[in-house]
Amino acid sequence: MATMRSTRRPKTEKEGLGRTASVDSIKSNQDESNANRLGKTILKPADQEQLTEAELNEEFTRILNANNPRAAQNISRYNFKEKAYKTIPNAEHHVLHFENDGYFILNEEGKFDGIIGGQTLTTVVSNSQITKIDSSEKKSAPNNEEVDENGEAVVEVKKATTKNQFNYSDRAAQSINHPFKDRSTNTEPPPQKTFSASVTQWEIYDSYIEDEIAKEKIAKEKAKAVGGEKVKGAKEESKINTLPTEAHNEDVMSRQELAKSFRILERMANQNTYEDVAQDYKYWEDASDEFREGKGTLLPLWTFNCEVDKRKQVTAVAWNYQYKDFFAVGYGSYDFMRQGPGMIACFSLKNPSHPEFIYQTDSGVMSLDFHKQDPSMIVAGFYDGSVCVFDLKRKSSNAIYQSDSREGKHTEPVWQVMWGPEDLDGNTNFYSVSSDGRVTQWTLVKNELLYTDIIKLDLVSGLQEDQDELFGFASASCISFCPNIDHLFVVGTEEGKIHKCSKTYHNEYLASFEGHNMNVYALKYNPFSSRCFLSASADWTVKLWDHDSSKAALTFDLSSSVGDVCWSPYSSTVFAACTADGKVFVFDLNENKYEPLCEQQITKKSKLTHLAFNPNEPILLVGDDKGTVTSLKLSPNLRKRRRASDDAPENERIEKIVDIALGLNVNK
DSSP, rough: OOOOHHHHHHHEEEEEEEEOHHHHHHHHHHHHHHHHHOOOHHHHHHOOOOOOOOHHHHOOOOOOOOTTTTTOOOOEEEEETTTEEEEEEEEOOOOOOOOOOOSSOOOOGGGGTTTTTTEEEEEEOOHHHTTTTTHHHHHOOOOOOOOOOOOEEEEEEEEOOOOOTTTOOEEEOOHHHHOOOOOOOOOOOOOOOOOOOOOOOHHHHHHHHHHHHHHHHHHHHHHHHHOOOOOTTTGGGGGGOOOOOOOOSGGGGGGGGHHHHHHHHHHHHHHTTTHHHHHHHHOOOGGGGGSSSSOOEEEEEEEEETTTTOEEEEEEEEOHHHSSTTEEEEEEEEEEEGOOOEEEEEETTTTTOOOOOEEEEESOOOEEOOOOSOOEEEEEEEEOEEEEEEEETTOOOOEEEOOGGGOOOOOEEEEEEEEEEETTTOEEEEEEEEETSSEEEEEEETTEEEEEEEEEOOOOOOGGGGGGGGSSSSSSEEEOOSOOOOOOOEEEESEEEEEEEEETTSSSSSSEEEOOSSSEEEEEEEETSSSEEEEETTEEEEEETTTTTTSEEEEEEOOOOOOEEEEEESSSEEEEEETTTTTTEETTTOSSSEEEEEEEEEOOSSSSEEEEEEEESSSSEEETOOOOOOOEOGGGGSSOOOOOOOOSHHHHHHHHHHHHHHHHHOOO
């Protein structure tokens, strides 16, 4: 069926809005003249106003427009691109009063075509309707027409695929963009170092061979642990060597090979971190010593702390005699009310950040010492009176020897332990002193720790007539053996007395020295002389003694309690002492017998407890009651060698100074 389409253009919204009243009147007159010419009657309402010619010719300057007077003129919106608020110049003036979407579709609009997309529409056209189609439409008719039983033509028209207007709708949405934030930080770049090495083919081959041998060793150990045996009827294919596979449940972090690699890697990292300190340790020399005769300084190097327990005090420091960069530190407490577990930490100058070995103990460590011939052996004395021997070569953290109540355990704290020479049977032994008044020799025999009391210290009064009224034992606090006479030693007590004893006399003193009024904290024989020794006490003094004289040769008042004193290993006239006010004093009796060459403040809020000279390097270790160990390097004025013109041995130099101080005749 044919449909007539209108070609009339619909009016737009803006047509006629800007016309004046005179233009409208002219148009109405034209419409009246056209209507009269066509013979049509124009119907006018009865109340229509009649305008005169003057009123019709009057012009109105007011113009109608489509602007909304209520539209906002000051709209501002945030611009995310420019990160600022911007004013919108053009406001929306369109006003929608009513809108209704219906479901009817007008035929003349042509919107009914293709409502069902992708389907073929079949239209039945009657003969009467076909005859009404003009010739132009006949030419455009399809050739695939079919005639049904009633003689009507069936035309199949395949429509184009269009959108389903009932189920399709366009929507737009705008998401909120999060504002950008700029953040900057300052970080300290890690230290850098260039490392270069060469690799050869034979080195790579040797590495592969070592790796294969290590894997075969691990496989054999696993086979022994399982205890399985090979089946006699096994096939030959099972004898093929295969690489051992690691079990997934194996604790990789506990493997010895990996622990060694971690230790080397940690040392390399610390070497880069503390490179400037390592350079000072090796090459620093105080140039100002050339202009300061008789004065020296101490350069602080590394500080060592054990993070396992920071509340403990440094109660012992000992260098290893074979490895010059290795030392041990004992942690405990001198306060009776703060007793608890202790610890032994072994540090290396190559790794100041973490100890190489750590041994946890049930009681606080009061003293320790390295063996001179066997550098892996450590002996330690504890606050509960027990003594233990540790072996660094063993993987276990337990002591290999330990005393108990059945094996002569001390009943008071063990203030000092030290290794002694081997006995006639070749057994290793060491000595210990305690507040219970016993000086005990311990012998390591197979798996036993045998003890022998060398002497029990009796209380001695200054007055001869009062000796019979005293009872009990003196509290031993320190001991030192003569370097050249094995059986001779001196013992300091908490009463301020110093006794000269011998291992061959168990019931009496060879001599007694009365020079201190308070506890004697340290006694040290001169390593070059068998006559001279130093004593440090809580009465603020350090005294130099000749064991053949009951009178002190020299007395040094340091104005504070002296925690420890030690001789230098390179000169017989140089020694150092530390005090409770955080100072370290270094004396050289060959330069000045009355004033120290160096008096330096090391710590301000802690007490110095122990110090020790390195046997091979000009390094001094100082420990305090906060658990920190500080390493110090001596300037050239503090480590002077003897002059070339001075041919006297080291022992004669110190003995000459002592003899002069005692007023004895000195034979040149």
